[in-house]
Amino acid sequence: DTAVSQTPKYLVTQMGNDKSIKCEQNLGHDTMYWYKQDSKKFLKIMFSYNNKELIINETVPNRFSPKSPDKAHLNLHINSLELGDSAVYFCASSHRSGGDGELFFGEGSRLTVL
Amino acid sequence: GNSVTQMEGPVTLSEEAFLTINCTYTATGYPSLFWYVQYPGEGLQLLLKATKADDKGSNKGFEATYRKETTSFHLEKGSVQVSDSAVYFCALSDYGNNRLAFGKGNQVVVIP
Numbered sequence: 594d595t596a597v598s599q600t601p602k603y604l605v606t607q608m609g610n611d612k613s614i615k616c617e618q619n620l621g622h623d624t625m626y627w628y629k630q631d632s633k634k635f636l637k638i639m640f641s642y643n644n645k646e647l648i649i650n651e652t653v654p655n656r657f658s659p660k661s662p663d664k665a666h667l668n669l670h671i672n673s674l675e676l677g678d679s680a681v682y683f684c685a686s687s688h689r690s691g692g693d694g695e696l697f698f699g700e701g702s703r704l705t706v707l
Numbered sequence: 708g709n710s711v712t713q714m715e716g717p718v719t720l721s722e723e724a725f726l727t728i729n730c731t732y733t734a735t736g737y738p739s740l741f742w743y744v745q746y747p748g749e750g751l752q753l754l755l756k757a758t759k760a761d762d763k764g765s766n767k768g769f770e771a772t773y774r775k776e777t778t779s780f781h782l783e784k785g786s787v788q789v790s791d792s793a794v795y796f797c798a799l800s801d802y803g804n805n806r807l808a809f810g811k812g813n814q815v816v817v818i819p
Contacts, residue, residue, distance in 0.1 A: 597750070626806075634745075634794050634812045641806065649806060683750055696743075696807060698750030 596620050599684045599699040606674060607707055613670045614702045616684030624648075625667040626685040626696070627659060636683075642667055643689075674706045709734040709801040713810035721818055722789055728782040728813050730771075730797035738799040740764075740773050740780040741807065745794040754782075754795070787817045 599616045606612055618625060626649075627639040641649035642661040656672045671678060684699040714729040732740065739758045743751040755764030760775035769784045780797060797810040 634814065636751075636796065636809045636812065638806055685750075695741075695753045695756070696751070698752065700748075700750050 597684055597686055597697050597699040599682075599702050601702060602700065603703050603705075605705045605707065608674055608676060610674050611670070611672045612674060612704070613668055614682055614684075614704075615666070615668045616699060617666050618684075618686040618697070619665065620686055620688075620697060622686040622688050622697070623664055624687045624689060625661065625664070626687075627667065627669050628683040628685060628698075630681045630683060630701070632680075640667075640669075671704075674704075676706050679704055679706045709738055709799050709808050711797045711799055711808055711810040713797050713813055717814035717816060719816045719818065720787060723786045724817075726782070726784045726787045726791070726815065728795055728797075728815070730780045730782065730810060732778050732780065732797075732799050734778070734799060734801075736802065738801070740771070740800075741798040742769070742771055742780070742782050743796040743798060743809075745796065745812070747793070751796060787815075789817050789819055791815060792817045 597618045624643045626641045629637050639653050640659040644664050645661045658670045661667045681701040681703045683701050685696045687694040687696050711732045741756045742754040744754045745751045755766040757764040757773035760773050763772045771780050771782045794812045794814050796812045798807045801808040
């Protein structure tokens with residue numbers, strides 16, 4: 594039974610399109626995150642929600658919009674996709690915010706923009 | 708905010724060799740320290756952690772000791788296996804910014 598699941602796992606699309614990635618966690622955690630991992634494996638936090646409230650909003654283009662309908666779900670919508678958006682996007686969750694707890698990661702969604 | 712620095716570059720070594728990956732940190736207060744591992748095609752998973760100075764985290768033959776005097780949390784394993792090939796990330800709690808701060812990661816390749 595997957596703890597943090599994201600869909601789709603692979604996404605190939607054209608520049609200018611709009612796409613969404615969904616994430617769900619069944620761990621009962623309060624906090625969820627989106628990270629972007631580039632081709633050099635560098636991991637950058639994008640957003641974090643705690644109990645559906647946005648608590649981290651990094652310097653990310655406003656083409657990226659997270660949505661948390663409930664504390665078990667955090668989706669990422671991307672408008673007007675650009676080549677530089679190609680990356681692996683990881684969803685994660687933790688019991689609480691603040692950075693002192695273990696993060697549980699999904700398997701990642703590899704986005705390729707052509 | 709708090710930050711971590713990992714040694715540059717991938718690490719390639721033979722099976723049964725000794726592995727060390729350096730990690731140093733900059734922090735205010737008393738952060739918790741973590742090592743995460745990412746196997747090919749997977750998400751990150753916690754490998755070990757230490758929550759206070761002189762604590763030693765250990766798991767799967769890996770160890771790291773929280774050294775406050777040298778602000779370090781180096782990862783070691785005495786005898787690596789091919790299955791240890793992965794990317795290893797050092798991280799610390801960054802309470803002020805409400806997150807874990809990750810290092811840049813080190814690719815480890817173990818050859819038979």
